[in-house]
Amino acid sequence: MTQAIVDPKTWQAARDALLAEEKSLTRAQDALAAKRRQMPWRKVDQPYHFITANGPATLADLFDGRRQLIIYHHMLRAADPAPCPGCGLLVDQLPNLAHLHARDTTLTLVSRAPLSEIEAFCARMGWPLPWVETTDGFNADFGMGRHGPGFTVFIRQGNAIFHSYACTARETERTTTIWGLLDMTPMGRQELWQDAPAWVPQSPPYEWWNLHDAYPN
8 A cells, every 4th residue: 555644734735625626526516417407308299108016007107296207217127137236236226215205206217127027126126116117119219228227307297298308327326325435435436447546456347236135245
């Protein structure tokens, strides 16, 4: 290990300098979020159909009476022998949905796997989340390929539904607290792409990710 060891005064000076940069980044992120909210909308006219525990449903039904809807396109497939660990890592960190409901927002997951397999996997993972089966072109029509992964966001005005936002790949990181926690540590994410001290062990991204019940003891 070659990290500098300093006295408290020198450490505080370094911390204050970094804090100024962190505050600048926070302001830049706030400005970007404002631009995200100002994105134009596009009306959703195509009828989409889902299979839920309560039977067939439309996109409007998925709002569950709220004004906004966030959908996560989970990559679970029919008879999936290896459910996506990246999706698993992300869904593990979704919040208690009561906090979203308090802001007139519903969140649900969709997958192309049969509902019975979705429910079995959801029970295995211990996820108390709404999760439905989609059988048409819903994923692809919103830029998620056949299966995902990624988020799409919708808003209702009366009976009209509008698509307001979508994100995939690293853009979804803002929903995963593990990255923020690891980014605070000296060793970071320990992935090869990161700029890290030479003493930090690093491995390729994705390869270490696993379902939470599949990590070695």
